[in-house]
Amino acid sequence: MEREEFLSVYRHSLAHILAKAVIELFGIENVQYAIGPQIADGFYYDFILPRTISTEDFDMIENKMREILKRKEDFTVREVSREEALELFRGQKFKTELIEDLPADEKLTIYYTGEDFVDLCRGPHVENAQQLLSCAFKIKSVSGAYWRGDEKRDSLQRIYVYAFPSKDELKAHLHMIQEAMERDHKKIGAQLDLFMFDETAPGMPYWLPRGWKMYQALLKYSREVQERHGYTEIAAPLVNNKKLWLISGHWAHYVNNMFMVPGISGWLAADAEIPGVLDNLQEGIAEPQAVKMLAGSALYNRETEDTMAAKPMNCPNAMMTYKRTIHSYKELPIRYSEYDVLHRKEKSGQMNGLFRVQEFRQDDDHTFVMESQIEQEIADIIAIADEIYSTFGVTYRAEFSTRPDDFMGDIEVWNRAEAALKKILDDKYGEGGYEINEGDGAFYGPKIDLQIKDALGREWQCGTIQLDFQLPHNFGLTYQAQDGTLEMPVVIHRAIYGSLERFIGIIIENFKGIFPFWLSPYQVGIVPIREEHNEYAKKVADLLQENGIRAEADYSDRNMKEKIKTFKNYKDPYIIVLGDREASEETVSINLRGSNRQIQNVPLSDFVRMCRKMNEEHSLELIDSVE
């Protein structure tokens, strides 16, 4: 904690130095300075400047900051009245707004750095800039940001700076950034031929043969686990008429994120020409053109009755599936798992490799339960999450979001459900062993989010467990209770991977492309030394395939070293070399991934057993000796 305070004091102080440097460089009359808080790896400061800052300016700004530090000026604090403050920051609109927004009785403190720079600030700061001389900092980037995050307000230039107490720590941090860049799933995905994108389908991955093998391995594993827990899988339409979205509420709340298939409101009886169609929405650039349409052309219209939309979520179709028949309390819980393709339209600039896409699959499920079953069902879901996350060797953290102000439904149901969830979380993680976000739940029910932590310590929200009191209501779902009355089930939405696409992105970075055996696109690379060994190699390949082991063989006449190199670049866990010796003795010689170590002359049956064991146990570690 001490270190945290220290970090906050000097990062914040450095932020003032940055502001002072920028003002000295551009002139106070040309600069509007906003706020400069500290963040995880440094700080930023927002400005309005007469021109845009580019990377070429970074040195200049950093040098100016160092020059200012060398002046060894004092940071002096002064308490001022609101009037005094307003006078002092006359012409600085952001500071003025901040002052006016503070409660009337709040004490205003201002900090001087030297004589000529003053900033509104709660402090505390270092006493003298000298104390910052040993700090290490480096401008990270400049990007756009809005004043108070509101896109309708001023657009500011945000200067991000890395800042650490010592050069070594900055160096370590830059090293970590470098490491993260090397693990970039977009880079590794291309290197390992896992997936690709094309501009005709922004944010919609093409899964290449190798990537798809991994995808299937993840699906297979998910299905295995869920089947054990009594889940039954369904598949449903990807595109539904808007009637469905009107019932579910998506048409009202989510329509701008949906890919639309407009309906047809008619056909042209004769060729027609539509004059004055603008080719561009931007003023001054758009030129009106006549568009020709041939007789028989359909006239598409989003508002017609046969308009359809691609599903952004599986829930409505799961509700329809439940509704097909009447249900008895004896059937519940009913667990419909689903891996269908979903589409969500994102604003341009929102996409990011596999982390944020417009087309994806979830390891989704909708479970229909009686209220009395919530507790046990959630406990079971958490058990599934435990099992799956531990298989990937990652830890996770739960966040509990409770009833928001604009909740819908019966407050008593909410209270009972939240109490049940809290009890499970307390039992599982201990009180305080998870975070509570009061009022952060969805309007239709409380939720638990599961954040996993990857090998670099970065956190990702993957799993989510949400109670839903709204959809059963919208779709009029019922079950017949023991006493013969019709009751409404509660729906639990849940996913463990979250989106398969994003999860794969995360594990690519977590494992740096060096996947556990069971997950590797190909698990064994087969290298016959000479063409005369192809026959034996083929026999081995067939045997592996029969045993559910994914193997690839290179039967070409290339040099064996080249074959090994190719498989090593693909990071195949085992590369087996087959020559005279192996063929005559029915053995394989294994090259272990990640080392130059080999295990010679392993009996074929032992090798198959090793591979099968890792597939069955979903082992994290590669077996590196014959047992």
Added chain:
RNA sequence: GCCAACGUAGCGCAGUCGGUAGCGCAACUGAUUCGUAAUCAGUAGGUCACGAGUUCGAGUCUCGUCGUUGGCUCCA
């Protein structure tokens, strides 16, 4: 959507002042038949993202569009 940067062969990159489109790897062909991370020789591969503009001439300068990346915002 907003701010900024980027887009040259499958991949990684070079291309100066506006003057004939280049390199490495990969691919293909031939030779080599090899015991653990690059055998040798040769060949082919381009709408320089797309569209306008300036110019005698544009990969290079200007504008626009699309895509990607880093942020903002939102989210799984």
